[in-house]
Amino acid sequence: MTTTAEIVSRCEAIFEDLDFTAARAWKDAVPGRKVVGFLPLYAPLELIHAAGCLPLGLFGGGDKLEVIHGDAFYQSYICRIPRSTVELGMTKRLDFVDGMIFPFVCDVIRNLSGMWKIMFPNVWTKFFDTPQNFDPEIGGSYYVAELQEMRDGLETLTGRKVSDDDLRRSIALYNENRRLVRQLYTFRARQPWKAPTSEVYLLMRAGLMIDVAEHNALLVRYMAAAEKEDRPKRDNVRVAIYGSFCEQPPLNLIKSIEMAGCYVVEDDYILVNRFLTEDVALDIDPLEALATAYIAHSVETSCKYVPREGEKGKFHVDQIRKAGAEGVIYATPSFCDPALLDRPMICKKLTEEGIPHISFKYAENSGQMQPVREQAGTFADSIKLWS
């Protein structure tokens, strides 16, 4: 694979495959291998990897999955991702998944963890509560013990010990992954015409469904190919997307924003591999290292409490400045408490900072792209006009 097109088409195939053929093949390749699924927003994949399992990112069913059973589980005023996740489970598409991690993001996914225990009693199901206290002595030590509990759970699931050295090896691979992802985001921010977001997005999604080492290699190859390719630079405005961290918009929506004249130079789509902003230390106890990274070096996002009022939204503003975005599209799933409760606070901060912004809602199965294109197009025009 030498061209971006080839790499992206491979990623798209993985992303679109709701039978998870690649993950099944990984599991079948060696007897005894286990697959552990995880939902948004953040789980320490290093632990799953160190236990010899494949962490499999599950971000809903997108716009290709027909949801039949899932709708019977949820009222109309609840977002789409839990119903399509239930659908994936009930249609046996996840029958090869041995464990499921439901990280804390909101009450919907929290409650889904309990539903999973009832529906799939043979699957190891773990709700994973990250601390909201960011004092290393308080939240940090709680978190270390939670990580240890997860490690114990994984050991029981796999029947093998997860040593500190196993963990360090995995941390090193994920550090590499985060470094490459940051590099790609920087590359896109510098030359967005060379790395369109629809492509970067597919690379990220596929990356959470294959082994991390393979993803690292793909990232390297993609950046090398993208650098070499000559693609036309358009007169687009540069925007950041926020609010899209959990239920994902359909790929068409991501493309529509670009087609409407926006280069997306910063986003919070599937934050997992960008959740930690710095390397996890390799020279201390690995659980301590993971906890410290979470406490001291993780993004601001809606599932985390911001202890100081003045800091609220600061992370976003810094990211926007760093990426050179000229405006923000706050795009949230309908009925998404975290994104929608945060929206007034983040948007207020943007207004104070003089950063133009618009907002709209979507669902993972939204079909109509025209309104999005029009809204994003008008937004782009207004930025061009006034800047």
Next chain:
Amino acid sequence: MSEIVKEPSMLLQKEMIARNYEAITSKHETGRKVSSTFVPGNLNELLLCFDIVNNLPEINAIQNGMRKLSGNYIMDAEKSGHSEDVCTYVKADIGMMGAGNIAPNGKPFPKPDVLLLSYTGCYTFMKWFELLREEYKCPTLMLHVPYEGDGHSTKNMRDYIVKQLKEVIIPGLEQVSGIKFDIDRLREALRNSAKAEDNLVWVLESGKHKPSPIDAYFGGVYYIGPIFTAFRGTPDAIAYYDALRTEVQARIDTRQGPITPDGSNFNDQRYRLVVEGPPNWTHFREFWKMFSDEGAVVVASSYTKVGGMYDLGFRHDADNPLETLADYCLGCYTNRNLPTRVDILAKYIEEYEADGLLINSIKSCNSFSAGQLMMMNEVERRTGKPGAFIETDLVDPRYFSAANVKNRLESYFQMIEQKRLGTAKAA
């Protein structure tokens, strides 16, 4: 529409609540400090140690709902950028602030001196206080209570909460109040709590009688009032629950049902229900009447457990003052995982000999609502008793469709009848 006819204990409570609102709104005259905090996981005993008055925003939203003010507040909040999709308690609160922040006693709410963010069982709490903090610019003390994802608490969770109490909450409250923490004062309050809790449990469990002397949902929301709000840990709460117990005992002795919204005793109890989920407040009386008119009494409910699951045995324990606060916070109903909630509801159906489970699903509230359809199916499967599902909202009148709710209830009662006939035939 006329008001609900009040039992003596309701009047007593009304007077207590009025006194608390007076204490809040007169803070500038008295110099007392005021905190805002949430019902589930509230640390009232701790606040008492610092002479801090407790203001509960959910209760204000309920008050505004019952007084038909919340609808406009919610729309105002939506106009100012708050999403139509999020919890209407938050919007009712924010809308009330925009409209002058007037307390039910007609006086303006003062700014709180501290936002005590006891973060138990509901995601929205965290954002609600982040939003209020922008407005009030006062200290915010966060107590993170982990969720019981595996159906039980762990030592790590408990230690984490105790550490936060010791190192964040207590020093924070000392600073706000200027009063040094006295653990003996806390112990005394906790002893008071346990006494009141004993009587509350006795009252809630009286729903096992036939006829039931209480309605554990529409009456239940009054019964939990003092203990879930600003009075747990006070002699006032002990006195209230003593009075309530005496009142209920008198009804048991005379085989009387609870008082209906129009003041008669509800003795013709044809259906015994367990209800899951909060009630609707904007049409509370009308909603209640739909049940009592059909002869349906609620014998147990989950909503009366959001501020603590005392009926499962928990009591505040003066011998372990900080640990008991941790256990209390961990054990509130919505902090328990779904399988546990199913167990609790199925147990209620059996123990209270109920005809079935009714779920009032609240549009606003993912904490309660996400997963309720499955809960209903599970409880039906386990108990063999029919379930039913209605949808309303807490304080947004736009989501209360009287005709729909009534229809659903009527068909549900028919279903129960059919089930009874079927069972009778089979026997």
